[in-house]
Amino acid sequence: MEDFANLFTQLIEASYAHEQYRDIECINLIASEGIKSPAVKEIMRLCMDLECRYSEGDNDLQGHVKERHYQGQKYITIIENCAADLVKLLFKCNWTDVRLVSGTHANLATFKGLSMATKNRKMVVAPLSCGAHISHDYTGLAGQVLSLEIINLAYDINELNIDVDKSIDIIKAARPGIVTLGASLFLFPHPVKELKEVTEEVGAYLVYDAAHVLGLIAGGEFQDPLKEGADFVTASTHKTFPGPQGGLILGNLTDERMEKAIKAVQRAVFPLSASNVHLARLPAVGVAALELKVFGRELAKQTVRNAQTAGEYLYEHGLKVLGADKGFTRSHQIAVDVRAFGGGKRVAKDLEEANIILNKNLLPYDDQDNRDNPSGIRIGFQDVTRRGFKESDIKYLCDLMLDVITYRRKPQEVKKDVLEFKKQFNKVEYGFNSIKEALEYVERELKNS
Numbered sequence: 001m002e003d004f005a006n007l008f009t010q011l012i013e014a015s016y017a018h019e020q021y022r023d024i025e026c027i028n029l030i031a032s033e034g035i036k037s038p039a040v041k042e043i044m045r046l047c048m049d050l051e052c053r054y055s056e057g058d059n060d061l062q063g064h065v066k067e068r069h070y071q072g073q074k075y076i077t078i079i080e081n082c083a084a085d086l087v088k089l090l091f092k093c094n095w096t097d098v099r100l101v102s103g104t105h106a107n108l109a110t111f112k113g114l115s116m117a118t119k120n121r122k123m124v125v126a127p128l129s130c131g132a133h134i135s136h137d138y139t140g141l142a143g144q145v146l147s148l149e150i151i152n153l154a155y156d157i158n159e160l161n162i163d164v165d166k167s168i169d170i171i172k173a174a175r176p177g178i179v180t181l182g183a184s185l186f187l188f189p190h191p192v193k194e195l196k197e198v199t200e201e202v203g204a205y206l207v208y209d210a211a212h213v214l215g216l217i218a219g220g221e222f223q224d225p226l227k228e229g230a231d232f233v234t235a236s237t238h239k240t241f242p243g244p245q246g247g248l249i250l251g252n253l254t255d256e257r258m259e260k261a262i263k264a265v266q267r268a269v270f271p272l273s274a275s276n277v278h279l280a281r282l283p284a285v286g287v288a289a290l291e292l293k294v295f296g297r298e299l300a301k302q303t304v305r306n307a308q309t310a311g312e313y314l315y316e317h318g319l320k321v322l323g324a325d326k327g328f329t330r331s332h333q334i335a336v337d338v339r340a341f342g343g344g345k346r347v348a349k350d351l352e353e354a355n356i357i358l359n360k361n362l363l364p365y366d367d368q369d370n371r372d373n374p375s376g377i378r379i380g381f382q383d384v385t386r387r388g389f390k391e392s393d394i395k396y397l398c399d400l401m402l403d404v405i406t407y408r409r410k411p412q413e414v415k416k417d418v419l420e421f422k423k424q425f426n427k428v429e430y431g432f433n434s435i436k437e438a439l440e441y442v443e444r445e446l447k448n449s
């Protein structure tokens, strides 16, 4: 019992300490992590029974519940259907699957479904070092779990984007079943429109991984991949989309080709890759969707503005921020080459000591195998924006980062300023403070409409 007691105490203490550390005392700049409003947290706390339940079964072609294999589904079915319909309304599409428990799961089901629908095991993707996610790569899910043959698109390092002409030739030669765009290091919109025709010509489906930028798309501040020609959008619901940890897939049922693909993707969700789909997150997905409908435009605008402000400020103060000739970024993130200051590993660790949390990152010209000490860091601004940071706050934050990066001050000294500064940002903006407030908002809007 002594071992058990010690471990248990440690577990509980660490759980409390973590909340204080990352939520209250740190400035979070990891580009893949979102932040939830009080209303989203409230609905998550309310859903403890849902957290115990199952709803295995098939969906129909609207993404609604078609058949469930367990009893007790009276309200679960309504919850699943409403969450799906809110997502469809937000992204202006007629099909979704919200049963994915993560962005990786969304990719798994989509890649698997499409490789079944096309009977083609080839997938063309951006190279990993140029920002693709490990789940797209031959070293990750796509190659090692799904056994897809992965062929890389051409990347233009100067443009920090996919090279359209060379990639068209690659797609024509490879004749894949899937072309996947979208990325983890994602500064500028990908050429969806430009690669649509060749993708169709070779009989492939165009997938766009919007894990990072889903909230910006909802806010109209990043390319709309479905409008530009993507067949499927896969995403996480917890990065710039400010919901619970989870995933979703979007698409439009337009013709037989899409019907065949949607059916295959749905089969890849259930029964092939999910049993329990973490139902308790679905009401919170709906709350986050409403928040983006109401506040998404302003939130996305300020997020991108903050990222661009940081890019410009760090660049003016001597850092090699990527994309200087293009305004640094059109998304929530920037990338900085910190080789002159010891590399990504040293910089990320020292910033962590100052309670500024971000990650080291491969840059497009890095060796893909050098993940331990890559040239860069990636900085995301979606969390601080939601906590109320405006341009002047971003500049002050950049000063604190510069102190650490350029060895001007010791991280421990900077930490004192970080702790003091962070105290000003103890609210979450661009969201609802409670479910009651959200309900009152929609009732008011209904009356006024």
Ligand SMILES: Cc1ncc(COP(=O)(O)O)c(C=O)c1O
Residues within 6 Å of the ligand: 032, 102, 103, 104, 105, 107, 132, 133, 135, 182, 183, 184, 185, 209, 210, 211, 212, 235, 236, 237, 246, 247
């Ligand atoms: C482009 C991209 N796709 C997929 C994922 C995986 O998402 P999740 O962590 O929800 O599985 C990530 C993670 O950051 C990502 O950057």
